Amino acid sequence: QWVLLNLKASIEKQMMRIAKGTAIEKAKSEHRKFKQDRLRIFVGREEILSKIQKYTGNDSHAPLVIYGRSGMGKSSLMAKAIEQTGNTSKARIIYRFVGATKRSSSIRGLLISISREIDKSFAAELEGIFNDDLFFERVANILSGINENTVIFIDALDQLIDINYLEWLPGQLPGNLKIIISVLDDDDYKSDSEYLDLLKVKYDHVVNPENFILLEPLNRNDGREILIRSLAGIHRTITDRQIDYVLDRFSKSGYSPLYLTVNFEEIKKWRSSNSRYTDCMKDDVVGSVLSFINNLSRLYHHKKLLVKRTFGYIVCAKNGLSEKEVLDVLSVDKEVMTLIENQYHQNLSGKIPIAPWARLYSQISPFLIEKMSDNVSLISLFHRQFIHAVNTNILADPGEKKELHTKLANYFSAQDLITAEGVYNLRKLSELAHHLYHSDKTEEMLQLFEQGYIRIKYELDRFYECLFEIEQAYILISRLKKSEKKYKTRLFNTIFSFLNEYSISKKKLFDYELIHTYFVYRKRSSFYAEFLKSASDKKVIEKFISDEYLTKYYLLFLSGLVGYMRRRGNLREAGDYVKKTITEYTGQLKETEDKTSIYKQLSTSYYELGYIHFLVGDFKQADAAFIKSIEHAQKSNNVVSEWITRCVKDRFAFISGIKTIDDFEATLDQAHEIFKEHQSVNHVAKRWMMVVKNHKFEVAFYRKDEKMLTRYYNYLRTNEWNKAYNVTMELFKAQLALVKGRYDDAVHSYNQYLNEFTWEQIIKEESAAEYYHELGLAYYYKSDLQKARSAWKKGLKLNNQPGNHIFKERIRNRLQEHFQ
Known part of the structure; x- marks a missing residue:
């Protein structure tokens, strides 16, 4: 019995070692495949690739940050940079594309995966740390302690499903570690662009401007090469006039690679004799996404309601849905099932047939992403333009959106x-x-x-x-x-x-x-x-x-x-x-x-x-x-x-x-x-x-x-506490402008801040007289004496409580000094 128990324990340990080894190889294989897919058609970017290669060999102790608008090809650039670095550098190269695999979408999964590739023992240690602060502290120590020359690429940090404040990144990288990170910078998606701000503050972009590189749009020639090579890949061609039409629209879209990707689903079906193509393409990415969604039913004969409900359920979900959940919720959607049963002329016993779903999934899968959450693989939309298009069109009717939330609530309640x-x-x-x-x-x-x-x-x-x-x-x-x-x-x-x-x-x-x-x-x-x-x-x-x-x-x-x-x-x-x-x-x-x-x-x-x-x-x-x-x-x-x-x-x-x-x-x-x-x-x-x-x-x-x-x-506007509690920055902006002598800006921000409160709220606000004192100074320094006096007089109207005694005395001194 004792021998059997020890033998069993030995076998289990060996199986765990094999499983962990397999996990490393599986992660590397999945990310390698994602990289190769992005390299299938890559053009241009020579200058920025040269800067990346220069960074991997310099003495910088801060990460290199690549940033740009959504759909501009950051992932493809990172894939090419990884390939080039592998060909030219003797350093160990570790790379992860956030969201490319199920486990790379959470910050814990991402960092454990990277740490496992650095040293297997680190991953085992991190898996036993459940306190986030201790976890991030340990990761920072692991990165700081790397001895071997190492280059780590992390693409699309903004795709993480859980926000973090980069506590896991050392304030100063060791000399033998280089980290290249790509992040979003897009006014249309400001909440997802915050990582750039965090990185600029943590690594002082004023001191290290060369460590922050903007990914500029492609140009017309790049677009031509992408289009021709994409067509060649499926053994197709289109006419020169059709190419010029596509490139004109590509230009109007802001030269977005995603624009070409979405529209290629339509372009690849054009015939040279087709003269109606000029009605096909929109001028922007979101419009093209809507056309793609509409064409699923118009051209490819998927049931329109099935398309709308599939996209609607996925976007309404808090964290996405598993494929089983999508099928389950479609199966209990009476309108969808009635439609499908009429199509198949039979009672389907409450289960949607796999055929219509499989056919739809195959066409939308290039724009989906699988993320690991709750120990389940969840489907969500990869590109923000798709989410925006669904929210502003399919879910534009509040009543319809509420109906989908109700159906999902009923599904999970059961x-x-x-x-x-x-x-x-x-x-x-x-x-x-x-x-x-x-x-x-x-x-x-x-x-x-x-x-x-x-x-x-x-x-x-x-x-x-x-x-x-x-x-x-x-x-x-x-x-x-x-x-x-x-x-x-x-x-x-x-x-x-x-x-x-x-x-x-x-x-x-x-x-x-x-x-x-x-x-x-x-x-x-x-x-x-x-x-x-x-x-x-x-x-x-x-x-x-x-x-x-x-x-x-x-x-x-x-x-x-x-x-x-x-x-x-x-x-x-x-x-x-x-x-x-x-x-x-x-x-x-x-x-x-x-x-x-x-x-x-x-x-x-x-x-x-x-x-x-x-x-x-x-x-x-x-x-x-x-x-x-x-x-x-x-x-x-x-x-x-x-x-x-x-x-x-x-x-x-x-x-x-x-x-x-x-x-x-x-x-x-x-x-x-x-x-x-x-x-x-x-x-x-x-x-x-x-x-x-x-x-x-x-x-x-x-x-x-x-x-x-x-x-x-900069610390205040990017720190976790102020963001979590939506703390307004207007007062801090006003004080900064006042010290810098930008008095018009100071007046504007002080008034913006004070106008957020009613007078009843202001009289209970701690030390509110201080803000009227400073507002008066801003007016005074811009030579608007009447408004300076008015601001100070208003400050004196406040009660001494709470905390106004000292600041009201300062206001009295100002009034006596300047107006008596």
Whole structure:
């Protein structure tokens, strides 16, 4: 028995080694095939290819970035560059085309695949790291530690299904590593063009302009060569007049290779005797895509409804659909099935025949991509122009789009959330809430949350996604004309039940800061205000939270309410609540042996108390409360909380004139090192890494340091936090313009920022008088004294609270200096 067990273990290990070896070869083979397909017809680009070859041999420590509009041939260029580098360089070459294979479409799959080719052991290590921050940190270390001369090509970073902020790229590449990346830069698809901005900030395109290369459009001669070679590949020709017509349209499209690719499906069927071809081609890519879609039924006799529903379902899906899911949902679409049954003159027993689907799939497959998600291969549209065409035409009718979401919601609703084998249904967890929201199914969405959905999402590390869906459910409820209160109560109760279930099973409190941080800065809805109102009523939550954890969660909710009220300018109420929490926590110290968690909460409460004291102008009391916050953080060994308080304390001391700007910056620099050390395991530290950059921008503004201000402005507009919470950049733009002496721009941006608020909101905005002070300065420097005075007078109309005392005094001094 012992021999058999050891033999079995040995065989299993060998099989795993073979499988991993096979995985490397399979990935390389798939990407090699994709590369060869892109090289089938390649023309031009000699100058840019020369620059790439020069980069692979120079001493640059930053990646080389190729960028350009959608459909301009970036993938083909990368394929040619890979081929050339392989022929001329002795370095090890690793290349991946994002989206070319199922597993290269997620950032984890992509980086594990690359790491596996660097060294098999790295992939095994990375597969065991589930914390994203630790994962990206380890990848950066792997890349930094490469000893062998290596060139890595990564094409179409913008095709990743999950956004990332390039934490996995080392700030400085080692001398023996070169990385070439291609990304999108297209005003029509701005949200997908953000990687270029991130790369320009990370590797300072001003310092390294030669590392950023724009892929210019092709020219007419290039188009002629592509067309003739494409026709030759299928043993066809067309007349010179037809060629000139195609090239005229190619020119009008902006010389997009994708334009030729889409239209070639029609061109290859032309006859030399055909004189009606001049009606066939549109002037732009999207128009050509629509023609292609319409021709599927007009020329190739696919049922029009089948074509529309196929494209519609794929685009409506949150992450795409598997081929099985496409067939399933078409099979339960009564209109589609009635059409197909009439065609086949038979009852198909609820299953769409494979023949019409196979014929359609073969024609649209060149424009599809398979991506691995939820452990399933999903189909989606590869080119953004196809998605745009479907959204603006096939799904242009909101009612029809809602109908497709309803059908998809019904399809996923019918599935079990947990399979008979006890496995979570990842596809249902990814798609169902998305379709319930877009089909206005409020009751069904609440029932989903009442099935332990929040717990499952948390266990699968999809908690932030779940919080987004919770707010979507709230928005749906808010649209109801009746039963709104009842539905909101049910939604809030699912959260209370989840927290209680977590605490009972884990024997500890849930990290409520995850929920608080997610919602307290968001302005999408009034969900969090209403949730906190309910959660801070002990009689409400005692129905769902056990006695053991009731008071602890009640105090956490009260603390959350304090922070929310303070940020909304309700300082009197916030002050009353925070004093109540301090009294409660202080009383618990006498009754609890393990005082660490109490000290942690007291640190937070005194932080809030100090902040409130400052905003009402009681600077002495604020300083005392901050000191107590620091002391309690130290008692609980919470170095992150300690340095958060130190940052805020010293910022207020600087604004008040107690400390210098150098003192404040020194505190920020020390805090940055603390947060950096803890950011991979502490989400608060990670957030404060970004907050520190906000404050460094503030330091640069007060110093009037243009270079530093520009650098931190670029950090702010590209950082994860500001993008996730849709933080407006107008105020930062205004301050940057003011320091640079661009006073018209400054006035415009200050007014843009202030006009985002009503006066009722402005009077509750923290330190709003500061913005009127700066707006007045911008007007004054552009010699518009009347408007400068008006801006300053408006600033004086604000209450002293919250936090306007000091800035109103500065305004008074300005008015006295310039107008008396």
